[in-house]
Amino acid sequence: MRTTSDRAPGAAHLPPTEARNPLSTALDTLDTPALLRLINDQDATVADAVRAALPQLAQLVEAGVRALSHGRRVHYYGAGAGGRIALGDALELGPTYGIGPETVLAHLAGGPQAAARAAEHAEDTAPDPAEEEPPVAGDLVIGVTASGRTPYVLAALARARAAGAVTALLSGDPAAPAAAHADLHVVLDTGPEVVTGSTRMKAGTAQKLALNAFSTALMVRTGRTWSNLMVAASARNGKLRSRAVRTLVTACQVTEEQAADCLERCAGETATALVALSTGAAPERARAALAAQGGRPFAAVRALAGEPR
Template sequence: MSTTPRDETTLDVVLVDLASPTEERNAASAELDTLDARGMVDVILGEDATVAAAVQARAAQIAALVEECVRAISAGGTVHYLGAGTSGRLAVLDAVELAPTFDADESMVAAHLAGGPGAFLTAVEGAEDSPEQGAAVVAEHCRAGDVVIGLAASGRTPFVGGALEAAREAGLPTALISANPQAPLAALADHAILLDVGPEVVTGSTRMKAGTAQKLTLNALSTATMVRLGTTFGNLMIDVRPTNAKLVARTVRMLVQASGAAPQQAAEVLQAAGGSVRTALVALLAGAEVDAAAQALERFPRDARRLGDPAGIRSAVEALRTGE
């Protein structure tokens, strides 16, 4: 009796419940491979066009989480993002971009990717399946006063679940950002932001609509948090780090846009202020000397509780103009 030799490589098949809209087949793309390039692009972008509305529908929940993050950071705490795969990479991307834009560092917002930093470029097999690793991240990096936000498109990633459970046990506020309206991990979240984006164009490929929805959510969450913390004047990035020629030019342009001053005057005041956009802006708006502007800002530092002027710029200008 002849037998067929078995390959030495075997695959352990484990049945996992993948019930989630992202795992369902999308009727609009059922014949995707039969289309020409233009047809494929039209289907993909047509589905993408629905994502913003799905995120907008959760605006109230996102705003509530913004206030939670503002409270934590204002008190010296840290907001922690945790995720695996695409969700984790989007978390890392959002966190690192806050530094040049808002002068925020890891003491304010930190991201933790399943499998460690190396997993950003190369998948680490099995990392997302370990709740113990998620719990270990919380134990090592989180402390009282911090906020733990898990990102999981499926709403069931074990790494994220372990982190949220550990955070709950430690008494930390928790949140979940998921593309599954019935996310199992929602029970572990004080703030559940469940985005109903529907089936993916390519079934189960959550780098697509689910990823876009998570990115939009993080954009709104982190930007609103930073603005509430007083890092902008209107919509101008007054805490931007001028680390290259483009950003130096941008700071001068911002001063011109905010004050109406001539570019040369703005540049001179910025130089006199030692590169401090805040000080230069107050001096230009109030028509005051740089030293007086700096002293006024010391009286009105950034304060999220000062609604309408968290940056303190308007208050400092008013104090200089009225002599108070």
């Protein structure tokens, strides 16, 4: 006989992401269209859960802006599916916004190899005390765990707070134990999964949306876009080079030939080419201005134009 009970009698309280979903108890009796509709219906609730967390997410962005503006870093700590989502978010920032890997770092339980092969046992261990690039005072450290109780994340947040870092938790449980070690708790309350405990589903989608929004807002707020254009993206293959040329044509009101020529003279550095085209500066001078302004194109253009910073 089937039961919809969330837990066995006498069991400890479960986080919402581990409870049984009463709408999917007949999951294994559905035909394929009905099964997909059910999953899709549940997925449709995720955006609202993220929207409810926007005030806290805004605070998280501001904490990230403060960290980067003082030369500090942002760290993600996660395990399993959530950790791999965080890793993917961090890795994409380099080719998209031209930041170095030392600016936003992702630490994954089990190490880099856990990105390609699951290492569930690593979730129960603390981060290696000898890991490279540990958090320091002034850094922002974000723990990513759907349950809010993953030992790896708890230990990472506790260690980061002891080092003087600002700490935050991204979880699916308003009562997450890890929140005790966080200065800010962003709750993505997506509730029970279609398949009980499979947090790569709604919880993972919410983490993806929240981290994408956080990191994108962080890059925009720290001056790494030009209007809504990716002006710091790399141009290391044909697709990216074509996109860079289109970006320069739009941002600088030049021809495709002028954009392509400048991009070539700037060694494929889109941001350097944008500064050069906008100011008439030689590539070397444009590159130096960018470096002096922390890689922010608009700030570099203003500096070269002699306007107030």
